[in-house]
Amino acid sequence: MNLLEIEHLSLEFRTRGGTVRALEDVSLAVGKGETLGVVGESGSGKSVLSFAVMGISDAAAKVTNGAVRFEGLDLLGDGRSALDELRGAEMSMIFQNPRVALNPIRMVGKQIADVLSRHAGVTRDQAKTRAVEMLAKVRIPDPERRARAYPFEMSGGMCQRVMIALALACSPKLLIADEPTTGLDVTTQAAIMDLIGDLARESRMSTILITHDLALAAERCDRIAVMHAGHVVEVATTAELFAHPRHPYTAKLIATTPRPGVGLAELEPVPGALPDLRGDLPDCRYSTRCERHRAECAAGPLARMIDLTNAHLVACRRPL
Amino acid sequence: MNPTLRHIRYVLAENPVTGLAFAGFAAILLLALFGPLIAPYDPLASNTDQALRAPCWDYWFGTDHLGRDILSRVIVATRLDVQISLAAVALSFALGAPLGICAGWYGGRTDRMIGRVVDTIMAFPLFVLAMGIVAALGNSVVNIVYATAIINMPFYARMARAETNARREAGFVEAARLSGNGDARILAAHIFPNILPPMMVQVSLNLGYAILNAAGLSFIGLGVRPPTPEWGIMVAEGSAYIVSGEWWVALFPGLALMLAVFCFNLLGDGLRDIIDPRRRT
Amino acid sequence: MIAHLILRRLLGAIPSLVAVVVVTFMLTRALPGDPAAYFAGPAATPQAIEEIRHKLGLDKSLPLQFVDYLGDLARGEFGQSLTTGQPVAQDILARLPASVELTLAGLILALIVALPLGVAAATRPGSWIDHLARVVSTAGVSLPVFFTGLLLVYVFYYLLGWAPAPMGRLDLFTSAPRTITGFFLIDSLLTGEFATFRAAAAQLTLPALTLALFSVAPLARMTRASMLGVLSSDFVRTARANGLSRGTVLVTYALRNALLPVVTTLGMVFSFLLGANVLVEKVFSWPGIGSYAIEALVASDYAPVQGFILTMAVLYVTLNLLIDVLYGLIDPRVRIEA
Amino acid sequence: MKRLLRALCLTAAVTVSTVPALAQTRNETLLVVIESGTNSLDIHTVGANPASYGVTWNTYDRLLTYGTKTLPDGTLSYDYNNIKPELAESWKFTADDEITFVLRKDAKFHDGTPVTAKDVKWSFDRMVSVGGFPTFQMKAGSIEKPEQFIVVDDHTFRVKLLRKDKLTVPDLGVPVPTILNSELVKKNATEKDPWGLEYTKTNSAGGGAYKVESWKPGQELVLARNDDWKSGPLPKLKKVIIREVPSAGNRRALLERGDVDVSFDLPPKDSQELAKGGKVKVAGVPIENSLWYVGMSLKQPPFDNVKVRQAVSYAVPYQKIMDAAIYGRGIPMFGGPAKPTSAAWPQPSPYNTDIAKAKALLAEAGFAKGFETTININQGAASLAEPMATLLQESLAQIGITTTINKIPGANWRAAMLKKDMPIAIDTFSGWLNYPEYYFFWGYHGQDAVFNIMSYKNPEMDKLIDAARFETDRQKYEEQIKGFVKIAWDDMPRAPLFQYYLDAAMQKNITGYTYWFHRGIDFRPMGKE
Secondary structure, X not given: OOOEEEEEEEEEEEEOOEEEEEEEEEEEEEOOOOEEEEEOOOOOOHHHHHHHHHOOOOOOEEEEEEXXXXXXXXXXXXXHHHHHHHEOOOEEEEOOOHHHHXXXXXXXXXXXXXXXXXXXXXXXXXXXXXXXXXXXXXXOOOHHHHOXXXXXXXXXXXXXHHHHHHHHOOOOOEEEEEXXXXXXXXXXXXXXXXXXXXXXXXXXXXXXXXXXXXXHHHHXXXXXXXXXXXXXXXXXXXXXHHHOOOOHHHHHHHHHOOOOOOOHHHOOOOOOOOOOOEOOOOOOOOOOOOOOOXXXXXXXXXOOOEEOOOOOEEOOXXXX | XXXXXXXXXXXXXXXXXXXXXXXXXXXXXXXXXHHHHHOOOOOOOOOHHHOOOOOOOOOOOOEOOOXXXXXXXXXXXXXXXXXXXXXXXXXXXXXXXXXXXXXXXXXXXXXHHHHHHHHHHHHOOHHHHHHHHHHHHOOOHHHHHHHHHHHHHHHHXXXXXHHHHHHOOOHXXXXXXXXXXXXXXXXXXXXXXXXXXXXXXXXXXHHHHHHHHHHXXXXXXXXXXXXXXXXXXXXXXXXXXXXXXXXXXXXXXXXXXXXXXXXXXXXXXXXXXXXXXXXXX | OHHHHHHHXXXXXXXXXXXXXXXXXXXXXXXXXXXXXXXXXXXXXXXXXXXXXXXXXXXXXXXXXXHHHHHHHHOOOOOEOXXXXXXXXXXXXXXXXXXXXXXXXXXXXXXXXXXXXXXXXXXXXXXXXXXXXXXXXXXXXXXXXXXXXXXXXXXXHHHOOOOOOOOOOOOOOOOOOOOOOOOHHHHHHHOOOHHHHHHHHHHHHHHHHHHHHHHHHHHHHHHHHHHHHHHOOHXXXXXXXXXXXXXXXXXHHHHHHHHHHHHHHHHHHHHHHHHHHHHHHHHOOOOOHHHHHHHHHHOOOHHHHHHHXXXXXXXXXXXXXXXXXXXXXXXXXXXXXX | OHHHHHHHHHHHHHHHHHHHHHHHHHHOEEEEEEXXXXXXXXXXXXXXXXXXXXXXXXXXXXXXXXXXEEOOOOOEEEEEEEEEEOOEEEEEEEEOOEEEEEEOOOOEOOOOOEOOHHHHHHHHHHHHHOOHHHHHHHHOOOOOOHHHEEEEEOOEEEEEOOOOOOOHHHHOOOOOOEOOOHHHHHHOOOOOOOOOHHHHHHOOOOOOOEEEEEEEOOOEEEEEEOOOOOOOOOOOOOEEEEXXXXXXXXXXXXXXXXXXXXXXXXXXXXXXXXXXXXXXXXXXXXOOOEEEEEEEOOOOOOOOOHHHHHHHHHHOOHHHHHHHHOOOOEEEOOOOOOOOOOOXXXXXXXXXXXXXXXXXXXXXXXOOOOOEEEEEEEHHHHHHHHHXXXXXXXXXXXXXXEEEEEEEOHHHHHHHHHHOOOOEEEEEEEOOOOOHHHHHHHHOOOOOOOOOOOOOOOHHHHHHHHHHHHOOXXXXXXXXXXXXXXXXXXXXXXXXXXXEEEEEEEOOOEEOOEEOOOOOOOOOOOEEO
């Protein structure tokens, strides 16, 4: 059984400018111990999806359809009340911009201890000791002293380590890492990703890695889901996806991804901009940008996720 | 429909209170314009036989100690009160905005000097400063306006300074500079129009404060000359009658005063919603 | 570090204080009226008035009077109040605690209402509670304080008889506690006079409530705005993602951060309230420095007006310092980077 | 069980015995609320305000005082015609130009020092030397120079008279000539302040019926009975607390709810309603030798024209003012006979509200179309004067005179009076010493005193006033008075409005309240039933 299953999830934002259909009919699954990458341009709905899973969506967000099952428990339905207990304990999340994602006026050790005393059923003192242990575990030197530091006194990489310590404090089964390396320098990025990978393997933790960096996903993930304008357009194992991208968008994305041996000048951006998600949208939201777009693409509803071979799913009438 | 109008309509629909405030504001303006035509009695005519009548069919708001109709006085007072607050706010805007813009634009010594002036005014207890100014210059509407303007000036100067500072390096300013505009022209034609919207919010909030300030001055006897109807002075006069049971003398002008200030304040909120949806407070 | 900050702030405040002294002097001399004529009493001849003018030093030229004034200030002399007949410094010292106690009580009362109101409004923006909070707090700030005060007296003292008579800090049968801080509430507790405490608290309730009504609005608005900002910030999202309880998220994470701008507003509101005090003290016969200043102003009694304004300016500077310190206590960034 | 019973009895006994004790203190304590209190404990100090008159009245003794009489409505009043010894045991004219006082042998100051003639002389020297109001007031009774005061022996004191002045003796019973403890004050005097004014401003140095127990300027004054007082019957009240409550509404509420015993000098509307309500009693006595009036400055044209002044006098809405401004708390001073028929003062003027006549007079004066001018009032008395001004303004508008109302801050009022630049002013004046010529000397005399705000000058009137001052023949004296009153009616520099009441409202159990010309409360005869 999969640890997490997202089924036909649709979500919209009610705003002053109109209703934004941020997610539409999104289905995904994450197995135990698996690392799933979710890639796409910014604004494609990756973060919205992860927030929906964690149940920390904006107040304006409204799930109109679908289910999110964690170990079989529907987090949007019957399991809603359990969500409070799950968050931070069974599933947790780390964010981009670690320096602002931590409480600026609370010592980091305390912030970790807060999580522990909430979920792990330990006393305040025990929580403190465990917090220092967690800091050591994420390879922060001199953890005793660092526990008493404030986020602004630490580097971005250090902050991200703290965030990881925070997320993993209660040994969750699922970690959602939302652009965990954005804003960090290259060496730190690698160290952070190594850390996440190591810790995940150690505890057979499932990971969802959300990133706009296809190269990073290629390096770290077992499977990859490509998102575009609130749709999942393609899902496949990493090797399969890179070898045989079937969706034109995926192909474009891969083409823009830096590879060893290709100079920056040769990279081409994905042409066109993401469509406005308010108002009427074509069935295939990529159609306005798609070079392969034909009249027939608009004929009849688009069947989601055509299962090709080898668990390779794509949402396109004219796949490559 | 153009987007601005649509946005305004949206804000109004979203926030019924703002709609109410706009309606109230319109009503106040109408009263200020046409008040003397609507008032059922001469607001200045005394009728000592009818002194201190409780609200009744002939006198909806009752009569005061000289038998004057309170409803008429409340209505007619609208114009003066609106005039006082508009004039005071306009004046403090006219004083504060240029000072703030200069401080924010030139920085350095200019900024420090203007900052010093503003700090000095702020270091006074503002209401007491207003009292002092009115007492020193003499008891007149014009001096109330001056006093209110002076004590409100720092708020405009500070705001204008901050807003200008934030826009000093903005693209449109750079563009204007490159196309050979002098400082004065940039400030007047580019900076000023851009900082106007946030300043307007401050203006509407200050309108209410200006009325309260004038009322407070009236209460301690530094106000409008009798027998001119003015809300503050009417409350002050009426306050002497509360304990003896003639509550209406103070209550109705007090309510009018409150409603006006209330409308102005909510209007400020509404304007802020319209101008900057993100910063709704 | 904080000491360094305080010192810098104090030095920075000196030019403002000097300007306040000069402006105050000019303002008081511009007041109409002739104190000499006023205090010469009934039936005074011009000659008698001249005598008094000389006695008061008012026959000297303005610059000379200013030099005299500066000399007095340097010696710590604020002059004599003609209205109460006492040295101004002594009057102000005796009355300042009354004003400050009242203002603080009003402020604390306002905070008790404003913080939860602001938080509630921020957690449900656009809801009925948000609108209610907005309308209620705006209504409070729309009322002239003297009107609110009178109304409260009428209803709670005259009609219902719940509140004690509005005649100052204590009723006639309770004697003031031994002066330690000058705040009756604190002094009576320190000396263990609980009856006095009750009496003082009872007298304080209505005027403090009047001030609180006036100051709920800015505090609640700022709390709401600041909470809205903080609640949508990344670290609150982190806290929520970590499953921290609603209370912890709201109070320990969001509110503490949201307090920073509220503290700044608090300072502004406090100095505003000191001004509003002038009117409230008049309504409640509160023996504070506000009512003292009004009487002096109306009598063109220079010394108390000057002393009062100077005291207020110093208070304002001190207040800003306190806010800086408070800021440092809440925000480690200020503390460590200072 | 027995023990419990005993304990119960004991508790009951304690309760029973403490309650009356408390009630006893409450019964011997008087709570007074006033608008604003004294600024000095000594009437001789610079700028001592009117509230200080009442304080010194109770805390100091004078050589002489006045007896009391009962007015027709039952209220007690001081008796102008009955001058009594106070600190003096007796006094008599020992020569035509000499009064000799024999002091009480047993009188002591509050600190126990016996009162001697030395103290009296020092006190008299002081009041004629310090300048300002005290010196001035004594001059009114021809008491001017230290050389006039002679110590005969420890208990005999003599005053030499400069001239025969009928005001000399009455002037010794006003609040000013207090007898101070000279040794105590001298000890606290400095070179700069030889009369120790700084000391007595905040310290009481007398031997009066009450001692100052505590004084918080601007808040509260507490007086305690001087149990050793010998200059009169021992007062019933052991303690008097005078609290300042600026808001008139609050003062009324306090009284109506029974939280205070006396509210003094209250607004006319409150007096009228409280008197009508019957819950408390209101003692209202017309203030002697006093008058509210509309003054017109002869220095400000067109008020130099007598017809204009008369026109205004006919336009004043007298009855409306009586009803709406002072709620009947005064004696009307209009609509009297055409000529003065008595030598009383104040007395009603022959004027009445008559708009037609006013218009005609204005037309005669050449102002048929009216003119513009200002009505000036004292901010400090605005609660009374403002309604009057408003009514006057409305009435004047009917005869074409457009006016603005100028509220002049209390501090500026005296300066404005001195300048005499107010075209129309509404004000009051009252004299302590109850003589018509005293009033006219200040209000109408060509010496142009500060209270002659109209700057009215008429040699004929001056002659009559001056003559009346030293006239001994009753008949002639009355003729002189009628003479200058007649001139006042003809020339009409000021239109009399009413003689105002001094109102004191008090709980029904309060006894002994007495009206005094100085308008302070005398606590000595007061008590509670």
